[in-house]
Amino acid sequence: xxxxxxxxxxxxxxxxxxxxxxxxxxxxxxxxxxxxxxxxxxxxxxxxxxxxxxxxxxxxxxxxxxxxxxxxxxxxxxxxxxxxxxxxxxxxxxxxxxxxxxxxxxxxxxxxxxxxxxxxxxxxxxxx
Numbered sequence: 001x002x003x004x005x006x007x008x009x010x011x012x013x014x015x016x017x018x019x020x021x022x023x024x025x026x027x028x029x030x031x032x033x034x035x036x037x038x039x040x041x042x043x044x045x046x047x048x049x050x051x052x053x054x055x056x057x058x059x060x061x062x063x064x065x066x067x068x069x070x071x072x073x074x075x076x077x078x079x080x081x082x083x084x085x086x087x088x089x090x091x092x093x094x095x096x097x098x099x100x101x102x103x104x105x106x107x108x109x110x111x112x113x114x115x116x117x118x119x120x121x122x123x124x125x126x127x128x
Contacts, residue, residue: 006041010034043068046093049126055119057087069094071101074119078109088114091123098124 013033018024038045043061047070050059057073069092076088088110090101098120105111114120 006034006037009037013037043070046070046127050093050123053119053122053126055114055117056123072098072123074110074114076106076110077113078107091120093123093127096127098127 010030010033013036014026014030017029017033018026043063047059047061050056050070050072055075057075059070059072062069062071072091072093074088074091076086088106089103092099092101100120105114
């Protein structure tokens, strides 16, 4: 669904540009518009992709004062329901790097599961 909105916005920008500048190449203008619209919508797309990774409980976008981060709560595989805030650990994505937040893993079983399934490496692969 997000892809559909990006393509529609890029086509709209292209149509307006080509109408304003006769003789402009639709294909070249569309490519430039698509790059621009995609870069503006990159973080929400990453959040959507990260949420699909097995072992991710939730991913949320934080934006404030021109800065943005993605907070990723990893699933918990041992302990009580509310132990460790109900999550296995929190990863923070900022400037293209995946870092673990403050706090502890919710037990050795949770740590081993995420280590064996390369959850953090999968998140890093998504963000590039």
